[in-house]
Amino acid sequence: MKKEDVLKTLHEISMDPFPYLESKREKGFKIIGSPLADVPSELIHAAGLMPVTILGTNRPIVKAGGHLPDNACSLSRSNLELVLNYQPRSFDGFVFPQVCDTTQHLSDIWKMTISSEFFASFLIPRQVDRPSARHWFYAETRRLKEQLEAYTGNPFGREALEESFSLYNEARRLLRKIYGIKRKNPAALSNRQLFDLIRAFCYMDPRDLIPMLETMTENLPKEKAEDENVRVVLSGIVVEPSQLLDILDELGVSIVGDDLTVGTRMIAYDVPEAEDPLEALTARHFDKSPFSPIRDVGTRLYDHLLGLFETTGADGIIFFHIKFCESQDYDLPDLKHIMRERRIPMIVLDTEYQSVTKAQTKTRLEAFIESLYGERENG
Amino acid sequence: MIVAGVDAGSLSAEAALVDDGGKVLAQSVVLMGGCSAKASEKALKVALEEANLSIDDLTYIVATGCGREISPYANARVTEITCIARGAFSLYPSCRTIIDIGGQDTKVIRVNERGIVSEFDMNDKCAAGTGRFLEVMANALGVGLEEMGQRSLDFEEDLQISSVCTVFAESEVISLQSQGKKVNDILRGIHKAIADRTVGLLERIGVEKDVVMTGGVAKNIGVVRAIEQKLGLALLIPEEPQTVGAIGAAHIALQKARSA
Numbered sequence A: 001m002k003k004e005d006v007l008k009t010l011h012e013i014s015m016d017p018f019p020y021l022e023s024k025r026e027k028g029f030k031i032i033g034s035p036l037a038d039v040p041s042e043l044i045h046a047a048g049l050m051p052v053t054i055l056g057t058n059r060p061i062v063k064a065g066g067h068l069p070d071n072a073c074s075l076s077r078s079n080l081e082l083v084l085n086y087q088p089r090s091f092d093g094f095v096f097p098q099v100c101d102t103t104q105h106l107s108d109i110w111k112m113t114i115s116s117e118f119f120a121s122f123l124i125p126r127q128v129d130r131p132s133a134r135h136w137f138y139a140e141t142r143r144l145k146e147q148l149e150a151y152t153g154n155p156f157g158r159e160a161l162e163e164s165f166s167l168y169n170e171a172r173r174l175l176r177k178i179y180g181i182k183r184k185n186p187a188a189l190s191n192r193q194l195f196d197l198i199r200a201f202c203y204m205d206p207r208d209l210i211p212m213l214e215t216m217t218e219n220l221p222k223e224k225a226e227d228e229n230v231r232v233v234l235s236g237i238v239v240e241p242s243q244l245l246d247i248l249d250e251l252g253v254s255i256v257g258d259d260l261t262v263g264t265r266m267i268a269y270d271v272p273e274a275e276d277p278l279e280a281l282t283a284r285h286f287d288k289s290p291f292s293p294i295r296d297v298g299t300r301l302y303d304h305l306l307g308l309f310e311t312t313g314a315d316g317i318i319f320f321h322i323k324f325c326e327s328q329d330y331d332l333p334d335l336k337h338i339m340r341e342r343r344i345p346m347i348v349l350d351t352e353y354q355s356v357t358k359a360q361t362k363t364r365l366e367a368f369i370e371s372l373y374g375e376r377e378n379g
Numbered sequence B: 001m002i003v004a005g006v007d008a009g010s011l012s013a014e015a016a017l018v019d020d021g022g023k024v025l026a027q028s029v030v031l032m033g034g035c036s037a038k039a040s041e042k043a044l045k046v047a048l049e050e051a052n053l054s055i056d057d058l059t060y061i062v063a064t065g066c067g068r069e070i071s072p073y074a075n076a077r078v079t080e081i082t083c084i085a086r087g088a089f090s091l092y093p094s095c096r097t098i099i100d101i102g103g104q105d106t107k108v109i110r111v112n113e114r115g116i117v118s119e120f121d122m123n124d125k126c127a128a129g130t131g132r133f134l135e136v137m138a139n140a141l142g143v144g145l146e147e148m149g150q151r152s153l154d155f156e157e158d159l160q161i162s163s164v165c166t167v168f169a170e171s172e173v174i175s176l177q178s179q180g181k182k183v184n185d186i187l188r189g190i191h192k193a194i195a196d197r198t199v200g201l202l203e204r205i206g207v208e209k210d211v212v213m214t215g216g217v218a219k220n221i222g223v224v225r226a227i228e229q230k231l232g233l234a235l236l237i238p239e240e241p242q243t244v245g246a247i248g249a250a251h252i253a254l255q256k257a258r259s260a
Ligand code: SF4
Pocket: A073, A074, A075, A076, A099, A100, A101, A102, A103, A237, A292, A293, A322, A324, A325, A326, A327, A328
């Protein structure tokens, strides 16, 4: 496969993974979906199943409104809509993480409204600085393993787990390498293309993805070639609608870093080596950078973003706020205050899965980018 | 060197011509909206006629407003947020906060001491509390748009309008009228509701003096006073608040022409 073909294929999968997933199913894999965030895909993969991160739909909300309150976050509404309405037969089972109040309620609603062969809840401790959090996560991981074994009828052990660890670690390593190339040479691939690869990672078996990523790393320019674009850090959970990335490309913006859950947070943290594979998964979880619902009570979330802004030498921060995300809603007043105090340019963009072509969103982004260029010219 | 800024807005289009000293030579407001190419062309034509110039005399044109992408003749396109900020700062270098209420949206902008936008927010989801909203209210009350402001200053009863949603407020206003409430009092209630909403938006970005108000609604003294009362400070209002975006666009055109 040529680099261009890889990019085209992965773009298509990132926009609509279901033909690919159907082909996996024809090969005998059961498709297990999980909304964001932090369900250990490696564990599901080691059970011989096909883990998929569910990333919602941009198509109209028709059925989900009947099951969720109007102020449920756009991500949850579009996840439920996707599975209830648009892809009712594409999944065999679900592992449902509970990371916030919305996912906690959605988990029950999901279980009651969507029939599937398999359903497991995965309860993630929200305050990661408590010593009990580790025990909790470890116990949940073990419980999930047992449930998966009961579902497939096939107990699996260290060997299968380590194989999955190394496959996912390798896919992540390659994605990080590509991100690094883009950072050094922003023109090497567009913002949209970079995030297509990360989305594809959410949807694909690393056995299929790795050869494609290898083609990419072999064929991308390695030399440093900085451009004149303004440099931004993206912050938040997910950039949706993904067309926003096209707008960033159009506006002449280079992404130099991010703390997105569907972004760096997904590819930065490998499973380390450990005697006990479940302990390895636990250690990886607590290595991860904080995100809105999962964090300690202190300022780690903000410190992490400030650190990223400084180390990348960015000109500004674009924060993607998912409409009605309760976790982000509570973080934003503090975050804005901190950035204002330090005079760090940041824009908070309210996003909704269903508003794909909003001229106003583009105007906001454009005005922010103009102010960054203005700072440069007059600074 | 003469340059132009053209602002194609939702209810009107404006143009401004500026010489290389930054002096405004001519400006125009045409009541043609829809963010259209035609409106921006017309605004430019009127300004050129006023200055006795032709399009060939212009070195550079910057288009702004919701019709910027389709404005003819433009050498560059810049958002209205940047242009309004630049325009307001060029008129009042002491300005740090700008309130712009136009035909269909409300913007609040903070600028730093160099006139660069440091933060902004906008209500662009509906026409609540904007020029379009005032038009509908004027119609419902049978009052001319230009007399609304002045009349509302002459009030007796302190009325509360609870919604600035164009549809709900219209029925609220009609029901107040049928209760025999005075038009001037209702007008004041409407202006206070707009002020509440505007100050709510301002809270998100913070207020720093001096505060300039621009856009067509700045011509409504009732809204201006209501905002001033809520903020506890006097607003600076340009002589022609509607052309500030076009003037800002022209200043940006000047800068671009110089560096081209
Ligand atoms: S963290 Fe926010 S976006 Fe994620 S499920 Fe909870 S409310 Fe929705």
